[in-house]
Amino acid sequence: MVVYRYNGRSIEGAIKKGTIDASTKAQAIQKLRDMKINPREVEESKSLLHKELSIGQKVKNQDFVIYTRQFATLIRAGVSIVESTRILADQTRSKSLKKALNNVEEDVRTGLTFSDSAAKYPNVFPAVFVNMIRAGEATGNLDTSLDRLAMSLEKQFAIKKKVQSTLTYPVILLILTFGVAGFLMLTIVPQFVTMFNDMGAELPAITKFVMSLSEFLQSSWFIILPVIFIGVGLFMWLYKNNEKFHFGVTYAIMRMPVFGQLVQKSSIARVTRTLSSLFSSSVPILQALTIVEKVSGNPVVGKVLLEAKRSLEKGSTLTAPLQASWIFPPLVTQMTLIGEQTGSLDYMLEKVAVFYEDEVDRTVDTLKSLIEPLMILFLAFVVGGIVMAIMIPMFSLYEQM
Numbered sequence: 001m002v003v004y005r006y007n008g009r010s011i012e013g014a015i016k017k018g019t020i021d022a023s024t025k026a027q028a029i030q031k032l033r034d035m036k037i038n039p040r041e042v043e044e045s046k047s048l049l050h051k052e053l054s055i056g057q058k059v060k061n062q063d064f065v066i067y068t069r070q071f072a073t074l075i076r077a078g079v080s081i082v083e084s085t086r087i088l089a090d091q092t093r094s095k096s097l098k099k100a101l102n103n104v105e106e107d108v109r110t111g112l113t114f115s116d117s118a119a120k121y122p123n124v125f126p127a128v129f130v131n132m133i134r135a136g137e138a139t140g141n142l143d144t145s146l147d148r149l150a151m152s153l154e155k156q157f158a159i160k161k162k163v164q165s166t167l168t169y170p171v172i173l174l175i176l177t178f179g180v181a182g183f184l185m186l187t188i189v190p191q192f193v194t195m196f197n198d199m200g201a202e203l204p205a206i207t208k209f210v211m212s213l214s215e216f217l218q219s220s221w222f223i224i225l226p227v228i229f230i231g232v233g234l235f236m237w238l239y240k241n242n243e244k245f246h247f248g249v250t251y252a253i254m255r256m257p258v259f260g261q262l263v264q265k266s267s268i269a270r271v272t273r274t275l276s277s278l279f280s281s282s283v284p285i286l287q288a289l290t291i292v293e294k295v296s297g298n299p300v301v302g303k304v305l306l307e308a309k310r311s312l313e314k315g316s317t318l319t320a321p322l323q324a325s326w327i328f329p330p331l332v333t334q335m336t337l338i339g340e341q342t343g344s345l346d347y348m349l350e351k352v353a354v355f356y357e358d359e360v361d362r363t364v365d366t367l368k369s370l371i372e373p374l375m376i377l378f379l380a381f382v383v384g385g386i387v388m389a390i391m392i393p394m395f396s397l398y399e400q401m
Helices: 024-035 061-076 081-091 095-109 116-117 127-139 140-198 205-241 243-254 259-280 285-295 299-314 318-323 330-342 345-400
Strands: 002-010 015-022 037-044
Touching: 002 024, 024 037, 024 205, 024 285, 061 081, 061 095, 081 095, 095 116, 116 127, 127 140, 127 259, 127 285, 140 205, 140 259, 140 345, 205 243, 205 345, 243 259, 243 299, 243 318, 259 299, 259 345, 285 299, 299 318, 318 330, 330 345
Parallel strands: none
Antiparallel strands: 002 015, 002 037
């Protein structure tokens, strides 16, 4: 619901001012007339007190994927849009989605299309969802469009979770490694430093290095920790709010030998799967590229898609900008070219999506089998190095005794 401010006169001629809740401006005017008020001005309220802040919050991917699949199932079973929306609003755990669905249900009951109502809540319903629903409403194939959309979102969600799980494991183990190393350097090593100094023993180079590092950490930890937290916070802020920084970090990650290929393949799978779904639902190609460029989640890939859109606007082909970019391998560009030439671009892109989704699965499995032993070796190297730095002079002292 939207809050509107109004200014008008009653049938007795008295001036009336206030606010009224309605889904659209036309509905607000009708409500005022039903209240025997002749409106002169009706404008949406800009006051923060009247904003539905919860609808501005994004819905979790998992909640939205579940909602889309349930919506597709209900529509396929012959349940009306209004009834489906009401049922799913009652079932969902997301407060933002629940409130948005309640408003959409009221809009649809008053004659507004589902897609137009959903478009009012861009943080809840992504552009891909709205445009595929709109295409399904126009062609009368809403159930088919929803099935494609649900499958596309499910595939994307599964790939995203796999990539996240693969990248999360080494990060956690890395943090654990430095945590254990820091504990040893700050609590255990200083005890041996005092003992070695009292004995006046000749220490090997590795022990001297560990002792010096331990002393530095003890004297500077109150400076190092804030610097680390500030650095991480600044990095996250720049990554979210600075487009050039976000682009540079993403580009650097995609150029990495192993993880870069995983991110590249997952991005290709996401883009081709979404484009295929949009084309299959009869969404115009320029509009589809605009949507995918915004929802790709990868600014490096998004830049190439923007160039592809400009190429099409100039009368060129979709394939040319893809061929000029290192991001899209020959398989993608060749399949895209064949699709353009034969008029089966949606089918070809779907095949590319399936191929790269399988590639992501294989890459994830390979990485998981390699990362675990490598990270364990790294943990053993760091912690074992500290232990060795302490034990080597201890053995020398025992031999002298």
